[in-house]
Amino acid sequence: MAGAGAVVVLAALAVVGTRTLSDYRSRPLAPDVAQPVEAYAVQLVTGSCLEALPADGEVGRVGVVPCADPHAAQVVAQYAFDAAAAWPGQDGAHQRVTRACVLSDEEVAAGVRLVTWAPSEAGWSRGDRTGLCLAVPTGxxxxxxxxxxATPAGESPTPAG
Structure with a gap:
């Protein structure tokens, strides 16, 4: 009987541990972190600066750095899908996120491009309903x-007007 009780306690601890880890993995970061950190894509918010842009495909973890440090991309907007929405398909999800993404004329002239991250079907089934717009400069x-x-790394920033 004691063995069965131990199994129940271990199972309960596993559920609590998994839920705690899941909550931690989805807790949003500050818009500009104080020091470099590895984060899950679902933790990114508008303002998050990425050390490197991951390869195309499903994104898990990324390196997030303070925006004062050199970085390869930045989250510039988020698109919130309705929590009760049905899965729109991968192309539909990307199209909806893309409509929320806008660069300034100056950014476009400087060669900045947009990359969109939309929830995958697996992420959607886990409750991910946020799409991200990333500004990706040429360097x-x-x-x-x-x-x-934002200025090329190594140059002094000019005051925003």
């Missing part, structure tokens, strides 16, 4: 696209 930058202070 590393420091500063932020969100507040207009």
């Amino acid at each position: 590393p930058v420091t500063g932020s696209f969100v507040d207009g202070t």
Whole structure:
């Protein structure tokens, strides 16, 4: 009988541990982190600066750095799908996120491109309903696209007007 009780306790601890880990993995980051950190894509928010842009495909973990450090991309907007929405398909999800993404004329002229991240079907089934718009410059930058202070790494920023 004691063995069965131990199994129940272990099972309960496993459920609590899994739920705690899941909550931690989905807790949003600050818009500009104080130090480099590895984070899950679902933790990113508008303002998050990425050390490197991951290869195409499903994104798990990414390196997030302070925006004052050189970085290869930045989350510049988010698209929130309705929590009760039906899965729109991968193409539909990307199309909806893309409509939320806009660059300034100056950013386009500087060669900045947009990359969209939409939930995958597996992520959707786990409750991920956020799409991200990332500004990707032609080379590393420091500063932020969100507040207009992004400049090529190594150059001094000019005041935002």
